[in-house]
Amino acid sequence: MGKDKRRYFGTDGIRGKANAGVMTVETAVQIGRAVGSVFTSRHERPRVLIGKDTRRSGYLFEMALVSGACSVGAEPYVMGPLPTPGIAFLTKGMRADVGVVISASHNSFEDNGIKLFGPDGYKLPDEVELQIERFIDDQKAVDAAIKVGADIGRAYRIDDARGRYLTYLKTTFPNDLTLDGMKIALDCANGAAYRIAPTVLEELGAEVVTRGVSPNGLNINDGCGAMHPRKLAALVLQTGADLGIALDGDADRLIMVDEAGQQVDGDQILALTATRMKRDNQLAQNTLVVTVMSNYGLEMAMASQGISLVRTQVGDRYVVEAMRKGSYNLGGEQSGHIVHLDHSTTGDGTLAALRVLAIMQREQRPLSDLARVMQPAPQTLINVRVSAKPELSTMPDVTQAIADAESALAGKGRVLVRYSGTE
Known part of the structure; x- marks a missing residue:
C-alpha cells in the first residue's frame, strides 16, 4: 500500500468532518484498538497518551479512543486539552508507547482529526501508520486482539499534564x-x-x-x-x-x-x-x-x-x-x-x-x-477546490501553463502547483 493509496492517513494524520466519513466514532474505536494492538505486540500493556484541543467533538473521539485501547489491553492516559507539541513532549517524557492527538489544527470546529506520536516524541513513521491502517480494516485481526476479564486495560487521567x-x-x-x-x-x-x-x-x-x-x-x-x-x-x-x-x-x-x-x-x-x-x-x-x-x-x-x-x-x-x-x-x-x-x-x-x-x-x-532581515517577495496563494486529484503531469493544459509562467519569471521567481495533503 503506497502513500497515494491510503484510506485514512494523510500528510498530518487522519482528518475530516467530525462524525462523518473517515472521522466517525467507530473509526476512532478501531484506531484505539489498532494503536493498542500494534504496540501490544511489543509490550504487554502499552501506555497510550491521549490529548485533544477544545472542539466539542473531541469528547466523542476521546472516549472512543479510550474504549478501543482498553478493549485490547492497553492503558490509556487521558490529558484533556493540551497543545499538540505538549502531547509529543509528554509522550517521550512519560515513556509512553504512543501519543494520540485529537485535533484538526487550524480547521473550524466542524472538523476533527487524529495524529500519532511514537515513544520518541516524533510523528509515527509511514510504515507504522500503514500497519495501523491494515489493522483497522482487518476484522480477523481486531477480533483476535480483543481482551476480556482482567486483561481489559485500565484508563487513567493525568491531572498535572498542563503543569x-x-x-x-x-x-x-x-x-x-x-x-x-x-x-x-x-x-x-x-x-x-x-x-x-x-x-x-x-x-x-x-x-x-x-x-x-x-x-x-x-x-x-x-x-x-x-x-x-x-x-x-x-x-x-x-x-x-x-x-x-x-x-x-x-x-x-x-x-x-x-x-x-x-x-x-x-x-x-x-x-x-x-x-x-x-x-x-x-x-x-x-x-x-x-x-x-x-x-x-x-x-x-x-x-x-x-x-x-x-x-x-x-x-x-x-x-x-x-x-x-x-x-x-x-x-x-x-x-x-x-x-x-x-x-x-x-x-x-x-x-x-x-x-x-x-x-x-x-x-x-x-x-x-x-x-527586516527578510524582505518578502510578492507572492499570491490561490486555493482551488477540486473533486479529484489526478497526477498533474497527466494534464497537458496544466503543465503547459506552469511552464509558461516559469518562462515568464525567467529565474526571478517560482511557481508551485500542488494538492493539499490535509483536505
Whole structure:
C-alpha cells in the first residue's frame, strides 16, 4: 500500500468532518484498538497518551479512543486539552508507547482529526501508520486482539499534564532574561493553549492582553488565532502592545504581529531566528530547513547571511524528517510551523514565540526591526477546490501553463502547483 493509496492517513494524520466519513466514532474505536494492538505486540500493556484541543467533538473521539485501547489491553492516559507539541513532549517524557492527538489544527470546529506520536516524541513513521491502517480494516485481526476479564486495560487521567508542559516551556527561555516591562497581545484561537500560553508569558514577567481564550467547543479558530492575524493586529494597536502572538487551535503554529500592527509570518520568524542563531554559533551547519512554499525573499535573505536552505515538500513532518536526516536544528513553514529540534520534536508555536522574545530582549530591538532581515517577495496563494486529484503531469493544459509562467519569471521567481495533503 503506497502513500497515494491510503484510506485514512494523510500528510498530518487522519482528518475530516467530525462524525462523518473517515472521522466517525467507530473509526476512532478501531484506531484505539489498532494503536493498542500494534504496540501490544511489543509490550504487554502499552501506555497510550491521549490529548485533544477544545472542539466539542473531541469528547466523542476521546472516549472512543479510550474504549478501543482498553478493549485490547492497553492503558490509556487521558490529558484533556493540551497543545499538540505538549502531547509529543509528554509522550517521550512519560515513556509512553504512543501519543494520540485529537485535533484538526487550524480547521473550524466542524472538523476533527487524529495524529500519532511514537515513544520518541516524533510523528509515527509511514510504515507504522500503514500497519495501523491494515489493522483497522482487518476484522480477523481486531477480533483476535480483543481482551476480556482482567486483561481489559485500565484508563487513567493525568491531572498535572498542563503543569508539566508549562514548566518545560519556561526552561527553554534563557535564565538571565525576563519579559519584565514587555506588553504582549496574545490570541490563542480559543484552542488548546488558552491557559498555558498566557500563564507562561505572565510567569516570565510580561503584561499580557488576550483574545481567543474562552473556548466553548464551537469557536475554535473562528475569526481568531493564527489564521486571522488582522484581529490581533487591531488589539496590538488598540492596547499599545510591544507585539502580538497568534497561535492556532492546537498551538503548533505561530504568526506574530509587530508593534506597528504588521504581520510577521513563519518565513520571517525563521529568518530572524536563524540569523541570531548563526551569530551565536547555534545554527547547526548554518542551514535552515524550509518547504517549497517558502517565500523567495527568504532564500535571498538567508543567502545574504551565509545560511543555506534545504527545501522539502509541504508538511512539518517532512521538515522534521529532513532535519533529523541532515542533523539540522531549525526548520519550518511559512504557515507558522516552527521547529526547534534542540528543544522539541515537532512544531511548537509557544516555544517558537519564546525564542523570538528572547532575541528581542537580548538585542533590545523591536520585532519590526528584527523582521527586516527578510524582505518578502510578492507572492499570491490561490486555493482551488477540486473533486479529484489526478497526477498533474497527466494534464497537458496544466503543465503547459506552469511552464509558461516559469518562462515568464525567467529565474526571478517560482511557481508551485500542488494538492493539499490535509483536505
